[in-house]
Amino acid sequence: MSSEGSPPGAPESRDTASGPSDPRDAYFDVSALRRDMGRRIGNASILILGISMMKMVMLFAGIMITARLIPPSEYGIFALAMPTVAVALSLSNFGLPQAIVQRRHVTHIDATTLFWMNLAFAVLAALALAGCATLAGRIFDEPRVIPVYRVIAVSVVFAAVVGQYGAMMRRRLRIPQFEILILLGEAAGLAVAIVTALMGWSYWALVAQQIAAQAATMLLAVIITGWLPSGPHRARPRQVLDALSFGGYVAGQGILNKLIQYSGTAIAGAQLGPAATGLYTRAVRLGNLPPLRIMQPLSGTFVPALSRLQDDPEAMQKMFVRLISRANLILQPVAVIIAAGADPLVAILLGPTWMEAAPLLFWMSILTLRASANQGLRYAVLASGQSKPLFFNSLFRLALISLVVYVASDYGLEAMTAAYMLTELLITLPVAMLLAVRYTPITFNCILRASLGGMVFTVAVAAALIVFVNPWLSDLPALVHLAGLGVLTGLIFALRIALSPEMRQDVLGVLRRVAARLPGGGRAPE
Template structure:
């Protein structure tokens, strides 16, 4: 009996934990969640300034090397690329960030599933080249679709590594890797454009950047998945269900974002598509470079608080209000200075983009609030509700674009912006109130009031101040309008004790780093 019992205890040893699971453990981070989230937010805001400068510089250079007609060929392919990219990720990277606990084998399963989805979408996107060419009546988009499809594999891998870094708030490593990769991708595009490769320079940039991101982030993570035959894919099915709705939301979101470019290319000309895309792209720099990187702080932070509604609401208001403090002044400045900005950054060939830029900039005033709500949906695991909202939003925006296009390109931009501000934003707040701790009152405290102030200021500057300085040189116009925006937001900070404290801490952090 004793011998048998001994043999039994020997043959069934206690399973040892995989040491690689420690990479995904957030226990230590949760003990200092507020402090780490604050430091990470400050770093993201600081490096976002560099990213904004990088992208504005990119626009200024590329716009002078590639005319609107050629740029439109590349822009026509982007909607398909972005939808395929959302499908290739299938929302699985978000599952890595959102789950309370996750281990190495689970993440390995998600990695290979992600890569499989990306491979399928790469083939689908390449095959869509011919239908797209027939739709646009432009055969030059065929090879563009086919070459860009290769980027999906590397984008899927880089997004997986990015989520691993974000889960434990390793924001510095994630953002620096992204910045360096994008700078090198821009360098490739500029060199190719100087060699006369036209829109192929943009295609190369779209391909090179995710390859570099994958390499840099893999080095930072020091993690590689287990081989597919060692992975239990069944354990990842819950994440696939969650990720499926996130992917569905991302697809619908991309369809909505790029629907204007598609309608412009269909109703008008490739040049019109290029103008609309570039105006939307330039106006979207502030949210792209500020809000989206901050998701690496918001989602993991809010995910850790999903079981404590009061703490969740308090953190939501804190994070979104601080993000808006950086985002909204830039958006207001772009709206007020749309004419001189287009003249300075893009040159005379793009002058028709100026009125489009004004309306697109007003649209971006909502980005802080809507992005915050999106992060709240994901942090609470409510991807199904987020998907449902996105489907309704697409229908509403498509209707607005179709109605506006009957009256010209500018009318289409106006209809798009007003629909997003006056219809889809209140709808999103209402849906969030049903499934997350965020009520309309909480949203107003975190974003709504600041957004209303920003819209009023943009209107006053664009229609009251900008006409008074039109006769000045372009740089002088930008200085005057920039000073007006800075003055108003300086007063906004001065009258808020919390904002004064945040600004003081940011300045102290910058000074400490400078002395070091």
């Protein structure tokens, strides 16, 4: 590793306020990446989807093991801490890493400045999280949550550093490499969770998992990039004032989105108790796992690619449709399986003590159904530098969903979940479409081509399987039931692809790229 923050092979140089005179600035120069952008993004997205599949397999295995070692009431203790942890994670970087991806020009001094500012925000956020411990114990009437808050705060600092290095790698379109680092870090965290759960640590095994995963990923990122910041005395805050403005809205939006995501958890904890919180949180995690493991990694290609094309509306529209359509090839069939196979999924992944989560998981399939459109629109607005409208949209979502979830909680856990999901599908998604059309080159026609038609088809397939197929399969073993739904879903979507020339061409292109990466396959066609 080169000293004083140089990437491998970069010569040493004094830091200066003027970026171009520092040879280390070459590490952040992405001017050459616009050439062959389509091929680069295509290859990266294929690798990312493959890595995401590996992550999902690993996480499903982890869920199957930990769910049998940690019952709902114990898992609920850990779940009660997650809303505040999520907010602290958003506060910890103040949106600054995203500025590294979105800005056209970044220097070593810019990155150094953002690193130390990022770290300062992270330490403050971790201290704030630990300071909330006693208050959280009183709100939830659960003293066991107090030490959880204080210990898990350490993970916030590690996560902030991971975010900085991840932004640097995404800027250089080294997204697959970063996703591999995350995979390895999560594998380390899962190993820690399983070992400590077997030792009887209960919910503390989940706390240890959170800390170990972030720490391992941070160390790997530092080693792989070879980049270290200059000392904090070299920072030049005035050079990144625009990043503070942009990042402030990104951070605010991130905080609001986390509050939205965990509003149900917090309300369930306050209104319905730890056991209900555990059921709800497990269902949310299962329903959100496919979009999280597919759309979040793909954001590493979405945002840099769309950012590089923000001055070319036609190219940006084509790239948007291409990226969303590719994500839908996986997400829409998965949404069908989650909706139609909620019962066998819970039986297989969580076990019989968690079967009350099955109707919740059915409604959570909407998270996967809307994921590509919702997240893709968000990434397009972000890539266009319009973080302020996203912030106010998230503020609107938080107010609306918190009200809906709170009112619906009086009618039980399933009613609360259904109200939340239907609000996201029928109200907040159309608002996101209007926002993207207003602030980006994306048009309604782009959105229709990329996602809406497929969403209608997906709902129809799920409804048909639930009404006509599940009655025949429900008495079979859960694994056979789920396998039958999987085969039918695969055949239906394969037929849809075969009948659509545009989708068929895209799938064949993906397969050619995959084949080209196999031994002896040669280079993928451009």
